[in-house]
Structure formats: C-alpha cells, structure tokens
Amino acid sequence: MAGHKLDPIDRQILAELQADGRMTNVxxxxxxGISAPPCLRRVRALEEAGYIRGYHADIDARELGFEVQVFAMVRLNSQAEADLSAFEARCRAWPLVRECHMLNGEIDFILKCVAPDLSTFQTFLTEELLKADHVANVKTSLVIRCAKDEPGLPFDVLEARLARNA
Amino acid sequence: MAGHKLDPIDRQILAELQADGRMTNVxxxxxxGISAPPCLRRVRALEEAGYIRGYHADIDARELGFEVQVFAMVRLNSQAEADLSAFEARCRAWPLVRECHMLNGEIDFILKCVAPDLSTFQTFLTEELLKADHVANVKTSLVIRCAKDEPGLPFDVLEARLARNA
DNA sequence: AGGAATGCGCAATAATATTTCAATCCCAAG
DNA sequence: CTTGGGATTGAAATATTATTGCGCATTCCT
Structure with a gap:
C-alpha cells in the first residue's frame, strides 16, 4: 500500500491543504500541532515528492457564463494503443474538454465538457468530437444539476484504513 | 450572459488563481498589472461574490493509496423529485462518492468514486449503492488511465467569446 | 462644469514566510 | 548500557508579504 512514508502529521497537512489551499503556514x-518552520519544510517536501500536484482556486462555472456541462461517453472503432493515445492527445488540445478518462467495458472514454451554451457545445460535438479519427459513437448527457462535487480525497477513509492495518 | 460585472483584470485574477491558488498577492x-492593495481588494470581492468558491490543494490519489477510480452510471425506478433528492442526499453522505451529477437521458446520475482497492469498492457497490432506495440499475466502469484532468475552466474560451460579443 | 462614486497607488504597520542554528530525539553499532 | 550519526524539532532573527489608511486621479452622471 502506498503512502506509507507519510506520518500522521503529513496526512493531516494534506487534509488541511485540501480543505483550504490558501491557509497560511502559521x-x-x-x-x-507543530511550529511553523518544520511545517513549511513538510509542505515543501510533500510538493517535491508529488503528493501535492498544485493548488487551484475553485471557480463557479455558471457565474462565469459556462452554463452547460456535459458528460460524453465515447467509443472508438479501434483499441490499438496508437489510436487510443491519438484520441487522448486530441482531448488534451480541446479546451472544452476538461477531463478525459479511459475506461474499461463497452465505453472507451468518458469526457467531462463545459461550454458557454448549448450551441457552442453542439458545434464542438459535430464539428470536432464526432469527426475525430476512429470515433465510432458518442453518447452525451447534459448535467441537470450537481449534488456533490468534492475536490480531492476522503481522508477519513484513509485514516480508518490505516488504523485497521496498524 | 453572466460574468458581465467582471472587467478583464478580474478575469485575469481568476485565471491566475485557478492556475496557482497559492500565488502571493504581490x-x-x-x-x-496593478498594485497589491487593489489586487487584494478585488480578490476579496471575487470571493465574497461567489466567483471563487474556495482554494484546494490537488492531491495525487494514487500516491496516497487510492488505487481505484470508478464512474458509476445510476438509474432509478422513480424520477419523483423527492426520490431524486433522497438519492443525492445519500451520495453526499458516502465518502467514496466524490461527485454526483444528475443527467438528462436514460441515465439519471453519474457518480465519480474513489477507493483504496477494488474490494473496498465492490463492498460499497453491493452493500450500499445497489441497496439504496429506488436504485434500479448501476453500470460501473473502472478508470484505466486519465489523459486529462484540468481543474477549472478554459479562460481562453471565455476571453474569445467576450471579444466576439464586444 | 461640478460633484459623487469608483478605483488606484503610496506609505506605514501588522502578519507571515523563511533562514539559521543549537538542542533534542531516535536508533543502531560498539 | 553508552555513544555517535542522522533526522527533526523549535526559538530567534530576517526577509517578504498582507493589510490598512488616505490622498489623488478618472469616470460618470447630472
């Protein structure tokens, strides 16, 4: 099991910074429960080691004029690694696609997309996504509402698990 | 269109803080391109107005021992608002469910879940999710790999749109 | 024009980040 | 035991940053 080089203080630091990334070091x-200097050193070490990928402001999409969120389930007509990688590269280049996950099962990829309005998304869908190489089938679903969108990980689950294995 | 009370400096502040939420105000x-005091005032105003929901450290799930990510497509056998809301409430209470979006079309909800391992997820699936009220059908797909996971919004798209409408 | 409102930047102060360094703890080898 | 090395800590000093107060410029609306 990973994450074993972290002591309880490190994990608590991660949990706190996940909850509030702009908290001061003090x-x-x-x-x-430690003083500022070692705390800062631990944070830097966690960043260096890749436990912390970065810090981001969480911005309200609708307030900014992105009214539309869509999940797109994509199937390709080829599962050759070269074709899968090529599709992923396309996704990385499309700004409306915010997430691209390769899945097992009948669906090859799921994309989370945002757009200012429906017509912008439709244009993207028909002119870009559906025309991309080896795209066989795309099913889209509009997000009606979002009941939960918690960034990050459930640290309580992690702690419970570590306690059990101790 | 929303976001019209924001000037280009505000939008740039949002873009910068989205890219690096721990950037100093200086x-x-x-x-x-402005001095620190008005910049800080703008940030506070953006927080107050709800454009900025919060700041979060982005933590590597796999490094911490969450090996498994799953998308679960859920259909209920009732679309009465009370039943939909009840299901959403259940999702908010499940720590393994990090996101819960209500969708249009045949699928009612899509959930993004994380778990330390497959058996933990399977237990959750069979003991919790499948037994929840009005759950008719759940299709799960394991995430094989993640090609893109950009937190936040494409500000370049927003700027292009505003320029066009100007 | 005139006056209010908005927003800026300078300067001063408070708070925080960061470095330095000596003391402590832990553990393994003698 | 005890002793030495490595790692980590916290107090103090310094550098950097956040925050407040205030006068000035610009805009906008009579």
Whole structure:
C-alpha cells in the first residue's frame, strides 16, 4: 500500500491543504500541532515528492457564463494503443474538454465538457468530437444539476484504513 | 450572459488563481498589472461574490493509496423529485462518492468514486449503492488511465467569446 | 462644469514566510 | 548500557508579504 512514508502529521497537512489551499503556514502549523518552520519544510517536501500536484482556486462555472456541462461517453472503432493515445492527445488540445478518462467495458472514454451554451457545445460535438479519427459513437448527457462535487480525497477513509492495518 | 460585472483584470485574477491558488498577492498583482492593495481588494470581492468558491490543494490519489477510480452510471425506478433528492442526499453522505451529477437521458446520475482497492469498492457497490432506495440499475466502469484532468475552466474560451460579443 | 462614486497607488504597520542554528530525539553499532 | 550519526524539532532573527489608511486621479452622471 502506498503512502506509507507519510506520518500522521503529513496526512493531516494534506487534509488541511485540501480543505483550504490558501491557509497560511502559521495557521496550518498550529492546526497540525507543530511550529511553523518544520511545517513549511513538510509542505515543501510533500510538493517535491508529488503528493501535492498544485493548488487551484475553485471557480463557479455558471457565474462565469459556462452554463452547460456535459458528460460524453465515447467509443472508438479501434483499441490499438496508437489510436487510443491519438484520441487522448486530441482531448488534451480541446479546451472544452476538461477531463478525459479511459475506461474499461463497452465505453472507451468518458469526457467531462463545459461550454458557454448549448450551441457552442453542439458545434464542438459535430464539428470536432464526432469527426475525430476512429470515433465510432458518442453518447452525451447534459448535467441537470450537481449534488456533490468534492475536490480531492476522503481522508477519513484513509485514516480508518490505516488504523485497521496498524 | 453572466460574468458581465467582471472587467478583464478580474478575469485575469481568476485565471491566475485557478492556475496557482497559492500565488502571493504581490505576485498576482504584478501579473495583472496593478498594485497589491487593489489586487487584494478585488480578490476579496471575487470571493465574497461567489466567483471563487474556495482554494484546494490537488492531491495525487494514487500516491496516497487510492488505487481505484470508478464512474458509476445510476438509474432509478422513480424520477419523483423527492426520490431524486433522497438519492443525492445519500451520495453526499458516502465518502467514496466524490461527485454526483444528475443527467438528462436514460441515465439519471453519474457518480465519480474513489477507493483504496477494488474490494473496498465492490463492498460499497453491493452493500450500499445497489441497496439504496429506488436504485434500479448501476453500470460501473473502472478508470484505466486519465489523459486529462484540468481543474477549472478554459479562460481562453471565455476571453474569445467576450471579444466576439464586444 | 461640478460633484459623487469608483478605483488606484503610496506609505506605514501588522502578519507571515523563511533562514539559521543549537538542542533534542531516535536508533543502531560498539 | 553508552555513544555517535542522522533526522527533526523549535526559538530567534530576517526577509517578504498582507493589510490598512488616505490622498489623488478618472469616470460618470447630472
């Protein structure tokens, strides 16, 4: 099991920064129960080691004029690695596609897309996605509403698991 | 169209903080071309107004021992609002479910789930999700690999759109 | 024009980040 | 035991940043 080089303080640092990425180091140190300098060193080490990929402001899409969110389920007519990679590269280049996950089962890829309005998305769908190489079939579903969108990981589950294995 | 009370500096602030949520205010101010005090005032205003929902560290799930990510497509046997809401409430209470979106079309909900391993997910699936009220059908797909996972919004698309409408 | 409102930047102060360094803890070898 | 090395800590000092107060410029609306 991974993450074993982390002690409880490290994990708590990750949990706190996941909950509030702009917390000051002084506040963070006080929460995890150590002084500021070692706390900062731990944060830097966690960043270096790749546990922390980055920090991002979470911005309200609708407030900014992105009214439409869509999940697109994509099937290709070839599962050769070269074709899969080529499709992934296309996805990375499309700004409306925010996430692209390769799946097992009948669906090859699921994409999470955003757009300012439906017609923008339709244009993207018909002119770009459906015309991409080896795309056999795309099923799209509009997001009606979002009940939960928690960035990050359930640290309580992780702690429970570590306690059990201890 | 929303977001019209924002000037180009505000939008650039959002874009910068989306890219690096821990940027210092001094750095941010210099990037957007104003001095620190008004820059900070703008950030606070954007937070107050709800454009910025929060800031989060982006943490590598696999490094922490969450080996499994799954998309679950859920259909209910009732689309009464009370039943939909009840299901959403269940999702919010399940830590393994990180996202829950209500969709149009044949699928009612799509869930993004994480788990330390497959058996943990299977237990959740059979003991929790499949036994939840009004759940008619669940199709799950394991994430094989993730080609793109960009938090946030494509500000370049937004700017292009605003330029066109100007 | 005139006056209010908005928003800027400078300067001063408060808070925080970061470096330095000596003391402590832990563990393994003698 | 005890002793030495490595790692980690926290106090103090310094550098950097955040925050407040205030006067000035610009805009906008009479």
């Amino acid at each position: 506040e963070l140190a006080s929460r995890v | 750095e941010l101010a210099s990037r957007v």
